[in-house]
Amino acid sequence: xxxxxxxxxxxxxxxxxxxxxxxxxxxxxxxxxxxxxxxxxxxxxxxxxxxxxxxxxxxxxxxxxxxxxxxxxxxxxxxxxxxxxxxxxxxxxxxxxxxxxxxxxxxxxxxxxxxxxxxxxxxxxxxxxxxxxxxxxxxxxxxxxxxxxxxxxxxxxxxxxxxxxxxxxxxxxxxxxxxxxxxxxxxxxxxxxxxxxxxxxxxxxxxxxxxxxxxxxxxxxxxxxxxxxxxxxxxxxxxxxxxxxxxxxxxxxxxxxxxxxxxxxxxxxxxxxxxxxxxxxxxxxxxxxxxxxxxxxxxxxxxxxxxxxxxxxxxxxxxxxxxxxxxxxxxxxxxxxxxxxxxxxxxxxxxxxxxxxxxxxxxxxxxxxxxxxxxxxxxxxxxxxxxxxxxxxxxxxxxxxxxxxxxxxxxxxxxxxxxxxxxxxxxxxxxxxxxxxxxxxxxx
Ligand code: SF4
Numbered sequence: 310x311x312x313x314x315x316x317x318x319x320x321x322x323x324x325x326x327x328x329x330x331x332x333x334x335x336x337x338x339x340x341x342x343x344x345x346x347x348x349x350x351x352x353x354x355x356x357x358x359x360x361x362x363x364x365x366x367x368x369x370x371x372x373x374x375x376x377x378x379x380x381x382x383x384x385x386x387x388x389x390x391x392x393x394x395x396x397x398x399x400x401x402x403x404x405x406x407x408x409x410x411x412x413x414x415x416x417x418x419x420x421x422x423x424x425x426x427x428x429x430x431x432x433x434x435x436x437x438x439x440x441x442x443x444x445x446x447x448x449x450x451x452x453x454x455x456x457x458x459x460x461x462x463x464x465x466x467x468x469x470x471x472x473x474x475x476x477x478x479x480x481x482x483x484x485x486x487x488x489x490x491x492x493x494x495x496x497x498x499x500x501x502x503x504x505x506x507x508x509x510x511x512x513x514x515x516x517x518x519x520x521x522x523x524x525x526x527x528x529x530x531x532x533x534x535x536x537x538x539x540x541x542x543x544x545x546x547x548x549x550x551x552x553x554x555x556x557x558x559x560x561x562x563x564x565x566x567x568x569x570x571x572x573x574x575x576x577x578x579x580x581x582x583x584x585x586x587x588x589x590x591x592x593x594x595x596x597x598x599x600x601x602x603x604x605x606x607x608x609x610x611x612x613x614x615x616x617x618x619x620x621x622x623x624x625x626x627x628x629x630x631x632x633x634x635x636x637x638x639x640x641x642x643x644x645x646x647x648x649x650x651x652x653x654x655x656x657x658x659x660x661x662x663x664x665x666x667x668x669x670x671x672x673x674x675x676x677x678x679x680x681x682x683x684x685x686x687x688x689x690x691x692x693x694x695x696x697x698x699x700x701x702x703x704x705x706x707x708x709x710x711x712x713x714x715x716x717x718x719x720x721x722x723x724x725x726x727x728x729x730x731x732x733x734x735x736x737x738x739x740x741x742x743x744x745x746x747x748x749x750x751x752x753x
Contacts, residue, residue, distance in 0.1 A: 313435065314450075320425075321437045323405055323449035333357045333405045333439060334393055336386045339549035341476075341493060342469030342573055348501040349461045355452070357407070360393050363552045367392045368707050374427030381674035381706050382546035383420045385553050387427050394433060405437040411580070412444030415648050415679060421447070463577070464510035467611045468500055470572030471519055471618060475526040478625055481567045482531035489529055496522055512614070519618035527622040535733055537725040539566045540661035542654055543672030544680045545576060547705045554672050554703075555711045557718075561670075564722055569666045571628065571657045574612055578631045579653040581605050586644060626664065634660050641694065642687060649679030655687040658700065667697040668725040670718060675706030699724050 314322045323331075335347055337360050350357040371388025390406050393399065408424055411417045421440055428434050440447035443454070454462070472493050480489040500518065503509030509518060539561050547553040548570065561568050584601045587593065612630055619627035635644075637659040638652050646652045658669055671684045685702040692698045701721035703714050 320447070321435065323437045323439045323451045325451045327405060327437065328354065328451040331356065331403050331405045331437075332399060333407050334390065334399070335359050335407050336389050337361060337363075337550060337552060338546055339469060339473070339573060340551070341472050341497065342466055342549075344497050345465035345469055345500060345504075346462055349458065349465055349504050352501075352505050353455075353458050353461075360389050362389060362392050362396065367552065370395070372707055374430055375423055377707060378676060379423065380416050380420075380676040382544065382550075382553060383416070383423055384707060385546070385550070386420065387424050389552065390424065391427060391431060394431070394436065401433060401436060405439055407439045407441055410440045410442040410444070410446045412442055412446055413580075413583075413648060416676075417649075418446070461504060461510050463608065463611060464515055465500075465504075466573050466577060467515065467615050468496070468518065468522070470574050471522055471615050472496055473570060474572065474619065474628065475523065475625065477568050477570065479526050479529050479531060481536055481562065481565075482533050484530040484532055489526070492525060492529065496525075512610075515611075516614055516618070519614055520621050523618045523622045523625065527624050535729060537564075537566045537668060537722060537729055538666045539568055539722075539725070540658070540666035540669045541568060541570045541672065542650075542657045542661070542669060543684060544649060544674050544677050545573075547672040547674045549573075553674070554705060555714060557670060557672065557703075560715055560718070564719070566668075566722070569661060569664075571660070572615075574608065574615065575631055575634060575653060575657070576650070578605070578608050578612065579647075579651065581608060582631075582635075583647045583651075586647070629660050629664070637663070641690060642683065646679075646683055649677060649683070651679065651683055654680060654683040655691070658684075658687070658691050658698070659694065662691065662695045662698045667695070667699055668721060669698070669700040670721070671700055671702040673702050673704050675704060675709075697728075699728070 312324070312326070314324055316322055333355055335343065335357055337343060343359055347357050347359045367385065367388040369388070370391040371384035374391055375384045375387050377384070386408065394401060394404070406424065408421050409417070410421055421438055424438055428436050428438070439449055439452050441454070476489050476493050483489050500509055503514070508514055541548055541557060551558065558568055558570070581601060581604050585598065585605060588598045588601070609631060616627045616630060619625045634653070634656045638656040641659070642652045642655045644652055658671065661667070661669055671688070673680055673684055688700045688702065691700065699721060701717055703717060705714070
């Protein structure tokens, strides 16, 4: 075991020595994105491992160590860590954990303290916990995110968003089942290899890769038949994590739906944009404003790359850009609603309805006040704006049963299927006058 150094609050520091021989466990959220990002960390010298343990035991472990009135994502993430640490698979004297700290007003900044409390209760207090944050919160001598790493991580998000988007557009219609999923995995490997060689994240290389991804997905043989189209929005963890949302995407696929899950890049843009708004409203260091502005421009440029790549293939539907999404909620909800997913959650629902995904599952974790306000709380307003909206809010908490959640979604889908059938019927050509006469005669 490496020598334990502590800061003045008593927190165990992740040291440079630990960087050499510790395994850092990372919880699972968005599968494609996280596989790419964990590879980037490995390439930057961190022995990181993405956790894949799931099942009821994870929730049970969470319930043992986290009070059940805490945000559900905290319970799941901490449960996954504790389940992994107790599995016997890891040397607890050479294992660290990593968790994000957003630095906003939400409890997400405090999950790290709940995790340390859980470790203490389980007698594993010596396992260091690394904070992943860009807000200057907790620092560790053996862990830092350089500008070059940040560029790679952003590239990982962009690739992840594109692979997720195209997989969702192709998979429901593919003729040879599994082709789209196989292409996703092939690109995860290919991109990880590129990152390992220090490639794949310059503007030119990204444009090439993104265009190639779009072209390869467009080449998958598909058969388009009318399907119910469903968007998924909500608090970031339960929106993406199959463990958090009881495999919602798989369930919707089984119900023969086409799914659209808005990407993570917009969430990153939203978080950076909030910093700019804060400085504009409350003042702040002009240098900080300049740096945040640079970051905003960079992310916008990345989003444009992604959108143009999708547009190279007319068979795909490109997502709207951040400016359009932000404009959708002007006069609908204030831009000051920025805790959790804030106004972005309302905006994503409006954008989904606008682009033909009027059926929406709004995933709501237990304990999440911001998302109840900007998600469930905005449904009536969204319906006033566009009466095609067919939204069901689904609560996710340790006591909610999957069958109950799925039954509520099935009710929403029943309405969606009725509307789809009406649309199909309306598109059928009117029978010719003589034809209808023959039909009448035959009926007589
Ligand atoms: S967004 Fe919701 S679930 Fe996440 S930390 Fe904030 S209150 Fe908790």
